[in-house]
Amino acid sequence: MARKYFGTDGIRGATNARPMTAEMAMRVGMAAGTYFLRGDHRHRVLIGKDTRLSGYMLESALVAGFTSVGMDVIMVGPMPTPAVAMLTHSMRADIGVMISASHNPFADNGIKLFGPDGYKLSDEAEEAIEALIDAAERGEVALAPSAQIGRARRIDDAQGRYIHFAKSTFPENLRLDGLRVVVDCANGAAYRVAPAALWELGADVIAIGVTPNGTNINDKVGSTAPETLSETVVASGADIGIALDGDADRLIVVDERGRVVDGDQLMATIAAAWARAGRLAGGGLVATVMSNLGLERHLAAQGLGLIRTKVGDRHVLEAMRTRGYNVGGEQSGHIILADYATTGDGLVAALQVLAEVKRAGAAASEVLHRFDPLPQLLKNVRFAGGKPLEAQSVRDTIAQAEAELEGKGRLVIRPSGTEPVIRVMAEGDDPDQVERIVDRICDAVRVAAA
Structure with missing residues (x-):
């Protein structure tokens, strides 16, 4: 069933344009609050946010929605x-809310929901909440x-609780x-x-991206723009x-x-460390179809497996939970360590990486570059409508490309x-072949979509 408001990671969009308006946020609070009003205890919701200017507006609207149906905030x-x-799980809240659009520019915002167990909601729960929004x-x-309207309060020690957990x-x-560590917090x-957690563990910390002003989140800083970090590390x-x-x-x-180490290399590093310690569950890790074939070959050489899922950390987590794996993630840097967290946690993953660098007593460049990635090329083809991937000409082109790459790459x-x-992605041992194949498929899609 196609969902009306929820995407792959909550509700997200440009602020003050539907669906990311104050009015909608209030209805989300009313709907999610109503859905989780179960049992005769006093119900509560925990709300956090990032540093976007619009967070104040959406937080106030959500508080109004939740309290109006009788939930404490x-x-x-x-x-x-x-x-x-x-914190949602540890404080026994019935629901958790994060106001954020992740790596998007400041003008966007979003609402992510967590159940009382700290996990993101199921498709069924999101569909039920959508019906309640309407x-x-x-x-x-x-x-x-x-007399039963909810109360709202702020707590001052939440940061300390999380630092202690991390x-x-x-x-x-x-x-x-x-260890001298530069940490880029994306003004987020x-x-x-x-920076506090790293300093308390003894690191010499240089912090950048730590002066949020409401509009500079992810602006030339953070994991999607690592150039400033690279320059600072070297300098x-x-x-x-x-x-x-x-x-x-x-x-x-x-x-x-100053060289970037992506999520594939980081997952390989953590998996190797945990396998050596006898704590890697499932005999490998879970990643998406976008992870490099070099990762798969590297793991196989160590006797470890790789389970691939659709793109999206929620698909990775679902496979981890159903198959019993405790390490998984995405090439983009979402890394889920199920022994510690119910979702991707950049700081917790970073601490595992730093622990391995410290144990090895060697340079990060020696410890973290675990394999040579295969040449990988991704191109996007925009189309006006229809279903170009169902065209026979496109199917034939894809079939020919798969036959050409068999044993030498992926599509x-x-x-x-x-x-x-x-999105058309190919990788293989021959970069020229990869580029030819991607261009050929893109051309076929454009023709079919015309």
């Missing part, structure tokens, strides 16, 4: 998405009697003394907690750089030479979930 202010998930618009959601995931027998949700003589995104659920690393073709675009 706990506000924790700017906090990473994984911190909201963790019911709220029609005035068909029951409001609480005057530090607890770092090996007790290690410290970061002697982790701008206070990430300061740091040992390693860590980049988080706007809501800190994503991690990209830069080695001491991933998929429609975007957020815009009218077909």
Whole structure:
């Protein structure tokens, strides 16, 4: 069933344009609150946000919605998405809300929902909440009697709670003394907690992207723009750089030479460390179809497997939970460590990476570059309408390309979930062959879509 408001990661869009308006946020609060009013206890919701200017508006609207149906509200202010998930569970809240559009520009915002267990909601729950959102618009959601309207309060120690949790995931027998670390917080949700946690563990911390002003989140900083981090690492003589995104659920690393280390290399590093310690569950890791074939070959050489899923960290997590894996993620830097968290956590993943660098006693460039990635090319083809991937000419072209790449590479073709675009990705041992194949398929899609 096609969903009306929820996308692959909550509700997201340009602020003050439907669906990301204050009115909609209030209805989301009414709907989600109504859905989770179960049992006779006093119900509560925990709300966090990143540093976008629009966070104030959406937070106030959500508070109005939740309290109007009888839910108490706990506000924790700017906090990473994984911190909201963790605090929702630890504070026995019925629901958690993160106001963030992740790595998007400041003008966008979003609403992510977590259940009482700290996991993102199921498709069924989101569909039920969508129906209640429409019911709220029609005035068909029951409001609480005057004496039972919810109360709202802010708590001041949420950051300390999360810092303590993050530090607890770092090996007790290690410290970061002697390690100079540049941390880029993207002017986002982790701008206070990430530098503090690293400093408390003994690192010499150089923090950038820690001066949010409401409009500079992800602006030339963070995991999607690591150039500033690379320059700072080299200029300061740091040992390693860590980049988080706007809501800190994503991690990209830069080695001491300023070279970017993506999520595939980081997952390979963590998987190897955990396998060596006898704690890697499932005999491998879970990644998406976009992870490099070099990762798959590298794991196989170590006797480890790779399960691939559709793009999106929720698909990765679903496979991890059903198949019993405890390490998974995406090439883009969403890394899920199920022993610690219910969603991607950039800081917790970074601490595992730093622990391995510290244990090895070697340069980050030696520890983190685990394999040579195969040449990979991704191109997007925009189309006006229809289903060009169903055209016989496109199917034939794809079949020919798959036969050509057999044993030497991979092909991933998929429609975007957020815009009218077909994404064409190929990788293989021969970069010239990869480029020819991608261009041939893109041309076929354009012709079919014309």
